[in-house]
Structure formats: C-alpha cells, structure tokens
Amino acid sequence: MAGAITAHLSEKASKRPKHITESPIIRVVLIGIALLFLGLIVLLPLASIFVEAFKKGFEVYVASVTDPDAISALKLTLMTVLIAVPLNTVFGIAAAWAISKFQFRGKNVLITLIDLPFAVSPVISGLIFVLLFGAQGMFGPWLAEHDIKIIFALPGIVLATTFVTFPFIARELIPLMQAQGVQEEEAAASLGAKGWQIFWRVTLPNVKWGLLYGIILCNARAVGEFGAVSVVSGHIRGETNTLPLHIEILYNEYQFSASFAVASLLVLLALVTLIVKSLVEWKSAQQQAEE
Amino acid sequence: MHIEVRGISKNYNGHQAVSDVSFSIERGKLIGLLGPSGGGKSTLLRILAGLESPDAGEIYINGKLVNDVQPQQRGIGFVFQNYALFKHMNVFDNIAFGLTIRKKDKAEIKQRVDELLDLTGLRGFEKRYPHQLSGGQRQRVAFARALAPRPELLLLDEPFAAIDAKVRKELRTWLKQLISTIGITSIFVTHDQDEAVEVADEMLIVQQGRLEQQGTPVSIYTEPKTAFVAGFIGHSTVVEQPTSLRGFELTKLSVGTQAIIRPEFVEVGREQEIAFPSAAAKGTVRHIFFRGAHLELDIQVGDNRVAAHRSLDQEPLQPGEEVSVLIHRLYVVSEQSATMVENPLKVDPLPVHI
Numbered sequence: 201m202a203g204a205i206t207a208h209l210s211e212k213a214s215k216r217p218k219h220i221t222e223s224p225i226i227r228v229v230l231i232g233i234a235l236l237f238l239g240l241i242v243l244l245p246l247a248s249i250f251v252e253a254f255k256k257g258f259e260v261y262v263a264s265v266t267d268p269d270a271i272s273a274l275k276l277t278l279m280t281v282l283i284a285v286p287l288n289t290v291f292g293i294a295a296a297w298a299i300s301k302f303q304f305r306g307k308n309v310l311i312t313l314i315d316l317p318f319a320v321s322p323v324i325s326g327l328i329f330v331l332l333f334g335a336q337g338m339f340g341p342w343l344a345e346h347d348i349k350i351i352f353a354l355p356g357i358v359l360a361t362t363f364v365t366f367p368f369i370a371r372e373l374i375p376l377m378q379a380q381g382v383q384e385e386e387a388a389a390s391l392g393a394k395g396w397q398i399f400w401r402v403t404l405p406n407v408k409w410g411l412l413y414g415i416i417l418c419n420a421r422a423v424g425e426f427g428a429v430s431v432v433s434g435h436i437r438g439e440t441n442t443l444p445l446h447i448e449i450l451y452n453e454y455q456f457s458a459s460f461a462v463a464s465l466l467v468l469l470a471l472v473t474l475i476v477k478s479l480v481e482w483k484s485a486q487q488q489a490e491e
Numbered sequence: 492m493h494i495e496v497r498g499i500s501k502n503y504n505g506h507q508a509v510s511d512v513s514f515s516i517e518r519g520k521l522i523g524l525l526g527p528s529g530g531g532k533s534t535l536l537r538i539l540a541g542l543e544s545p546d547a548g549e550i551y552i553n554g555k556l557v558n559d560v561q562p563q564q565r566g567i568g569f570v571f572q573n574y575a576l577f578k579h580m581n582v583f584d585n586i587a588f589g590l591t592i593r594k595k596d597k598a599e600i601k602q603r604v605d606e607l608l609d610l611t612g613l614r615g616f617e618k619r620y621p622h623q624l625s626g627g628q629r630q631r632v633a634f635a636r637a638l639a640p641r642p643e644l645l646l647l648d649e650p651f652a653a654i655d656a657k658v659r660k661e662l663r664t665w666l667k668q669l670i671s672t673i674g675i676t677s678i679f680v681t682h683d684q685d686e687a688v689e690v691a692d693e694m695l696i697v698q699q700g701r702l703e704q705q706g707t708p709v710s711i712y713t714e715p716k717t718a719f720v721a722g723f724i725g726h727s728t729v730v731e732q733p734t735s736l737r738g739f740e741l742t743k744l745s746v747g748t749q750a751i752i753r754p755e756f757v758e759v760g761r762e763q764e765i766a767f768p769s770a771a772a773k774g775t776v777r778h779i780f781f782r783g784a785h786l787e788l789d790i791q792v793g794d795n796r797v798a799a800h801r802s803l804d805q806e807p808l809q810p811g812e813e814v815s816v817l818i819h820r821l822y823v824v825s826e827q828s829a830t831m832v833e834n835p836l837k838v839d840p841l842p843v844h845i
C-alpha cells in the first residue's frame with residue numbers, strides 16, 4: 201500500500217544501533233522540544249477554546265450554540281459537506297481510475313491539475329468563482345437573466361468547497377491503485393467479469409480503506425474551509441454563513457464567548473473526524489499487516 | 492477444445508515478442524510451453540486468453556475465429572504466475588467468483604465450490620484469506636478458481652514458479668493427474684525442462700518469439716529439428732570442431748559447423764571398462780561434480796571439453812586421471828537443422844540382436 205504513506209505513521213521507531221543513536225541528554229531535549237511545541241501550538245489554543253466558551257457560564261454556551269444563526273450555519277456547513285464530499289468521492293475515484301489504469305494524452309496535465317487547489321491560495325480559489333459567476337463575471341449576465349444565483353448562495357459555497365477539497369481523495373487513491381496493478385482485474389476478466397463488475401467486486405474493495413481515509417480528510421477540510429468560502433458567501437447571516445464564517449462574525453462583534461462556543465462545535469466535529477480517522481488507520485494497518 | 496493458431500505476431504514498441512507462430516492443439520492434450528526467459532511464452536498465453544491482442548494472425552477455437560472475442564466470452568481459465576487471488580475474498584468466494592459473476596443460484600455455486608474444494612484438497616480452508624495460505628495452497632485455490640466456470644481450455648503461466656522444489660514436484664504430479672481426470676485441454680508455461688518433459692503430452696519450444704519445434708517430449712529429445720532445440724534440451728555441450736573427435740574425423744561437414752554432445756552420449760572410464768576401446772580416445776578428467784544420484788565429469792579430449800555422467804557404483808576416478816572417452820553419437824547442427832551422427836568406429840565384432 202504505497203499510497204497509504206500518509207495514512208500510516210508507525211509508532212515503532214526504526215531500530216538504530218547504539219553507535220549511531222544520540223546520547224540520552226539529546227534525546228530528552230529533542231522529545232522535550234517536540235512536546236513543548238505541541239503543547240504551546242496545539243493543545244493550549246484548543247483548551248483555551250473551551251475555557252473561553254464556558255467563561256460566561258453554561259447558559260451562555262447553550263444559548264450561543266442554539267442561536268438560530270448558529271444552527272443555520274451548522275446546517276449550511278453540513279449541507280455543503282454532504283454535497284461536496286460525495287462529489288469529490290466520485291471525481292476522485294474516476295480520476296484515480298483513469299490515471300492509474302489507462303494511457304491517454306494529457307495524463308500529466310490531469311495529474312498537475314489535481315494538485316492545483318493545493319497550490320493556489322484559498323482566497324484565489326474563491327475569487328475564480330466570483331470572476332466566473334459573479335454579477336460582473338463571465339457568466340454573470342446570463343445567470344442573472346435566468347434568475348440563477350450561484351455567488352452569495354449555496355451553489356457558490358458548494359463549488360468553492362468542492363474545488364478546494366478535490367485533491368484529497370484522488371491523491372490518496374492514485375498511488376494505491378498504481379501499486380495494485382492489473383493482475384487481479386485480469387483474473388476477474390478471464391473469469392467472466394465485465395468492466396463494471398470488475399470495478400465493484402475487485403478494484404474498489406481493494407482500495408476501500410484508502411478511499412475512506414481520503415473521504416475523512418476531504419470531509420475535515422470541507423467542514424473547516426474558510427478562505428474560499430468567505431469570498432463567495434457574502435456573509436448573509438442565517439443564510440450563507442458556514443460555521444467558520446459565523447465564528448468570525450461573532451468574534452468581530454466582540455461576542456467572544458459565543459464565538460468560542462460555536463468554535464467548540466467545530467472542534468467537536470474535528471474530534472469525531474479524528475476518531476473515525478484513527479479507527480480507519482487502525483483497520484487499514486491491520487489489513488496491511490495481513491497482506 | 493481444439494485450438495488452432497495461425498501466424499500470430501505481437502510487437503511491443505519495436506520489440507518482436509512473438510513472431511509468426513502457428514500451431515494446433517488437439518482436444519484433451521496437456522501442452523508444455525517451454526523456452527528461455529523473455530522468449531514470448533507469457534505473451535503467447537495472454538494472446539490466447541484474449542488479454543492481449545495480436546498484431547497479426549488468427550486464433551481458432553473449435554474452428555471459430557476468436558480474435559475479436561472478449562476474454563470474458565472465450566471460456567478459457569487462466570492461472571497466473573503469482574496466482575492473482577482476490578486478496579479481500581476468502582477461499583470460498585475466490586473459487587466462487589466466476590459463478591457469482593454469472594449469477595448462478597446459491598445452491599449450485601455451493602455445490603460446485605464444494606466439489607472443487609474436494610478435488611483440490613482444500614476442504615476446511617474455505618474461510619481463510621489468501622494471506623493465510625501457503626504457496627502451494629494458494630496455487631490450488633488459483634487452480635480451483637480457474638476451473639470453477641468449467642472452461643474448455645486451461646492456461647497456466649508458470650504455475651509452480653514460486654514454489655519450492657519438493658512441493659513443486661508433488662504439485663505437478665497432482666496437476667497432471669487432475670488434468671487427465673477432468674480431461675481439459677491445457678497449456679502450461681515453464682522454463683524448467685524437467686517439468687515439461689515429465690508433465691506434458693506434447694511440448695512447444697519457443698525462443699525469441701519463434702516456435703522452434705512442436706512434438707512429444709521423446710521426439711523433441713531424440714530428434715531436435717533446430718540447433719536451438721538440440722542445445723536447449725538436455726545438458727548439452729557445444730563442440731566447435733567435431734572432426735577432431737575420435738570416430739568423427741571423416742564426418743562430412745561444411746565449414747564452421749558445430750556439434751552438440753549430451754552427457755548420456757559419452758562413455759568415460761578406465762580402458763578395460765569401455766566396450767569399444769578401439770573407438771575411444773584418451774582424455775583427462777578436469778573436474779568431478781557430485782550430482783546426487785550420479786557424478787558429472789568434465790573431461791578434456793584434445794582441444795574439446797565434454798561432459799559425461801558416471802554412476803556412483805563404478806570405481807571412482809580422480810581429477811587429473813587419464814581416461815578413455817567413447818563418444819557414441821553427436822548432433823551436427825547448422826543454423827536451421829540438427830542431424831544425429833553415430834560413431835562409425837563402434838562396430839560390434841559379434842552383433843547380438845535383442
């Protein structure tokens with residue numbers, strides 16, 4: 201499973217003979233630096249979110265979390281994720297399939313394009329859609345004529361999110377599928393399986409853990425995406441605000457407790473994702489150990 | 492299933508992997524496809540299975556042209572060199588795959604898989620996954636899986652390559668018996684000539700994409716048609732100047748012709764041990780190799796070096812010892828032919844007819 205590099209951070213250190221291992225003092229210092237850094241940069245801010253969220257008491261927390269605007273932001277975020285992630289799953293599988301199984305013209309271009317969203321700033325990603333579909337954009341007049349709203353509406357947010365998160369699944373699957381080769385598929389063909397049956401019964405089951413891992417990463421990013429969505433959303437309260445945008449607005453209005461309370465929701469979503477991710481990693485590591 | 496192949500060629504980016512191969516195979520025969528590495532054996536097999544399409548030539552199965560028939564419809568079972576078992580399916584599902592795909596009903600699938608589990612001795616392993624099996628067991632699963640949809644032709648690409656020598660021998664005996672029980676036409680690839688000779692009804696020798704010879708193991712062994720086959724089969728030594736060998740001085744040869752001698756054509760021993768001392772030359776033992784059941788001798792005779800066998804029961808010879816060397820026969824080979832020549836000095840004063 202070459203592609204699962206990202207999915208497996210083995211906890212086992214590579215065995216190093218004594219004569220090339222650092223002295224105990226250096227080891228302690230290195231581990232100390234790593235832990236201190238982690239504490240300062242990751243744990244402290246995370247903890248402070250909850251501290252700030254509950255600063256004004258539990259009531260305020262509940263009130264901020266159940267505020268209609270917060271609820272609508274949560275709904276919008278989930279809605280966006282529910283559309284963007286399946287879209288990217290289909291796209292990711294199709295792209296990975298095409299790239300790893302066929303020779304065609306423009307393959308390298310496709311591979312480069314898949315990485316594009318990682319390479320450009322999210323703000324630019326958002327602007328692209330404004331330039332295309334905004335009132336002054338290329339398709340703007342036509343869309344206005346037909347009364348279709350993309351920018352400052354759900355379709356724009358979904359588009360921007362999809363764009364920003366589309367590399368995750370394809371990137372995860374391509375090396376996996378390439379490493380898999382065609383042998384099992386040829387075996388399936390010689391046993392009478394047609395293209396579609398081969399895909400469902402052989403190809404997909406072989407990459408299922410990698411796929412799941414890609415979906416989780418894609419999901420995590422889709423939930424938290426700020427930059428691109430911020431550009432296309434228009435920040436209409438209760439309508440086009442996703443959770444990250446809602447948090448920013450609350451913060452800018454000096455409603456610190458409320459903003460941290462909503463932020464804690466996002467953290468909880470992230471924690472759920474992390475737990476699922478660990479489960480998948482554990483399962484796929486088990487799978488790998490068996491192979 | 493009767494197979495006929497006419498003028499098949501396959502070119503990979505300028506490299507001729509198979510060139511103008513024609514042969515036909517009768518129903519129920521077990522064919523050994525033998526040749527050196529890179530000779531085009533796998534390519535030929537893949538073309539037959541429809542996994543690769545030939546650049547030229549026709550393939551007929553039971554008299555029907557199948558060039559444009561998809562692998563799914565050819566009714567051919569393929570056993571891959573690395574088995575290519577479905578990693579995420581257990582033994583039962585692996586074997587059942589070809590039937591599940593055809594949407595056979597559950598009871599029928601179960602019955603057929605059970606039958607194959609018994610046939611291949613895999614009963615009790617149904618629930619295991621491929622990674623929980625030994626090489627030999629995986630090999631059997633691959634075999635059972637290929638047989639499940641009742642193909643009419645079975646293709647095996649080096650089925651025993653990844654298995655150690657002892658199990659390999661057992662498996663090939665098992666395979667031969669099994670194939671003759673089922674009576675399925677089969678072609679198996681190997682580059683181990685012992686394996687081919689032992690198992691096959693008929694052999695196809697392939698080299699550099701060309702079919703060198705087709706025939707029974709005995710006929711290939713005793714009547715090699717080309718220089719390549721004469722040199723490839725058996726443990727042959729090439730002799731550059733055959734006319735310098737005793738007994739063959741008068742053999743008529745065109746310039747530069749070589750000869751091939753197999754160890755079993757050479758008799759080596761002390762003078763009194765040789766049946767026709769007058770036909771023997773003097774040689775020196777250079778090396779002696781222990782080969783398990785016999786000894787292999789490396790002998791210098793004049794300017795030539797030949798290999799010979801000697802039984803362990805005979806009196807041992809020492810390296811450096813002078814011995815008598817009788818060459819019973821040799822193959823004179825030129826580019827496209829091989830002819831056997833008997834030693835003319837070997838005339839028995841009192842011929843006995845058996």
Ligand SMILES: Nc1ncnc2c1ncn2[C@@H]1O[C@H](COP(=O)(O)OP(=O)(O)OP(=O)(O)O)[C@@H](O)[C@H]1O
Binds near residue numbers: 503506507527532
């Ligand atoms: N897909 C391919 N692309 C390019 N060249 C190939 C391809 N498949 C095979 N060849 C070439 O064709 C020739 C024949 O290959 P093939 O695999 O048929 O040999 P083989 O007789 O099966 O050898 P081995 O005993 O090593 O398996 C080789 O020189 C090989 O390099």
Ligand SMILES: [Mg+2]
Binds near residue numbers: 532533648
């Ligand atoms: Mg091969």
